[in-house]
Amino acid sequence: MPYTKRPDKRKMDEIRGIRAEVGIIPNANGSALFAFGDTVAIAAVYGPKPLHPQHLQEPDTGIIRCVYNMLPFSVTERARPGPSRRSKEIGLVSGNALAAVVDLKRFPGTVIDVEIMILQANASTRCAGINAAAMALADAGIVMKEMVTSVSIGKIDDKIVTDVVGDEEYYSEGEGSTDIPFTITSNSKAITHLQLDGKIQVSRFKEAVEAAQKACAKVLDYQIRALKGEKIDETKK
Amino acid sequence: MKIPNINIKKIENLLKEDKRLDGRKPFDYRDIIIESGISNNAEGSSRVRIGKTEVIVGVKMAIQEPYPDHEDEGTMMVGMEFNPICDERYEAGPPKINAIEVARVVDRGIRESKVIDFKKLCIKEGEKVWCVMIDIYCINDDGNVFDASALGAITALRVAKMPVYDEKTEKVKFGEFTKNPLPLTENITFSMTFYKIKDKFIIDPNRDEEDTSEARITIAISCPKKDKIINAMQKGGITPILTDDLNKIVLESEKVYEAVYPNLNKKIEGLK
Helix, strand or coil: CCCCCCCCCCCCCCCCCEEEEECCCCCCCEEEEEEECCEEEEEEEEEEEECCCHHHCECCECEEEEEEEECHHHCCCCCCCCCCHHHHHHHHHHHHHHHCCECHHHCCCEEEEEEEEEEECCCCHHHHHHHHHHHHHHHCCCCECCCEEEEEEEEECCEEEECCCHHHHCCCCCCCEEEEEEEEECCCCCEEEECCECCCCHHHHHHHHHHHHHHHHHHHHHHHHHHCCCCEECCCC | CCCCHHHHHHHHHHHHCCCCCCCCCCCCCCCEEEEECCCCCCCEEEEEEECCEEEEEEEEEEEECCCCCCCCCCEEEEEEECCCCCCCCCCCCCCCHHHHHHHHHHHHHHHHHCCECHHHHEEECCCEEEEEEEEEEEEECCCCHHHHHHHHHHHHHHHCEEEEEECCCCEEEEEEEEEEECCECCCCEEEEEEEEECCEEEECCCHHHHHHCCEEEEEEEECCCCCCEEEEEEEEECCCCCHHHHHHHHHHHHHHHHHHHHHHHHHHHHHC
16 A cells, blocks of 8 residues: 555644744753654753863864763653663764854864753654754854754655654555655755665655755744744644 | 852851741742653653752653562662753763662652552562653752652652553553553652751752752651651761751651642642
8 A cells, every 4th residue: 555644644744743942941051842743852052161071172173062862751662771872873963963053163172062852752853852952052142153953854655754753664565664864054955964764766865855955944943933932832733 | 069158158147047048938848840741652751840940750661570579569660860951060971879869769768658559560470560660850950859859750650551561462562551540559758858057957959058058868758547657768968967956857847748748749639
């Protein structure tokens, strides 16, 4: 049977209801919550501050140290607390996705700590985490050249879909499931993070990029509104 | 952590007149907000905010072999983490002793009161029992994470639903829940931590007050029938607490329980 209907009845290019809010953690320099439907991420930013141990300091630039942490009760079968190979990799690519737009040269010898926590997971957690972290950086007032927005594009069977959910990740009929998380800058529309799991024809990859550009533009609007102080919650719709 | 001496002096001097910087009396709590449903993948979850302090707690369950000395009883474990997300003072890495102490104190309050009905968590004696795993995460540390964690854990347990167990495959169907609540008894504990500052005691310190304090004592009380019962206690910090003071605190804890708990109990019942 060809893939015609999404499990939550969304259109192929429709994003789940978004929740976005900044300033949720008073101790942090900047913080934010971002949710794609029932995938909920929070992020906090501390810094820029002197980097210890000192030998890690870069004399001409600051660095971003990003930690991605999926809470044990955010998934159906309890995840072991603490860092895993998966979470370390996601922390690294998320940090890189953000570092590209932060003017780190202004803060030599320092570190900006970005902490991402996934409270509730239903796929696209790294995208929700990056969106929250980007908002937290802006909320902290750290100089950014532009914003970044992240969204996952999937190819389920032969359909290109936007904002993949858990049930779609495990789709095995037809051409199966492909998951492509993208992070795209707001003005130059450059890609600062891209991963791909699955299989997609070279000829169709362009469609995925176009879908990502379109979706990121929509999500960006929510990030900006939240940064202006609005508390957005469309997840219940 | 060291705070400026001038802040310490201010806090100490105000307390001589039973006053505090934010206008509270020594045994007043800040506003407490309790929510549930933080993760729909958890059997039960909660968010507790006491003033600006915030913790989130989740309960997950799995099947385990029972301990050889309790073959017909379920098991539990409590984990706690202070991640760098909640304050600049915490570093990444495995839970350090301060987090382990919180977890252990919360664990004791739940375990010793027998609030979880472990006998009902036995699936097959000697072979299969449910394990209740409670994970506590501090989101913003503005003092008194002890009480917030204990309250969050109790709330998450009270709103928790049993997962679906497939008798045929003898496995848990993760992601599916029954309508049955986690079996609990009447011995629901409420945990209060008293902090010693010079020769005075306060409850629910904020960040600066907690850093000023030299010793603390946590008391977990349940009230299954008429009498209040102490289920767990823990003294923390180096400075000793005098016997007279200890007796006073224990009496005071009963009063605090009566003043604070009934209202919180109603709020938690409302979340079910």
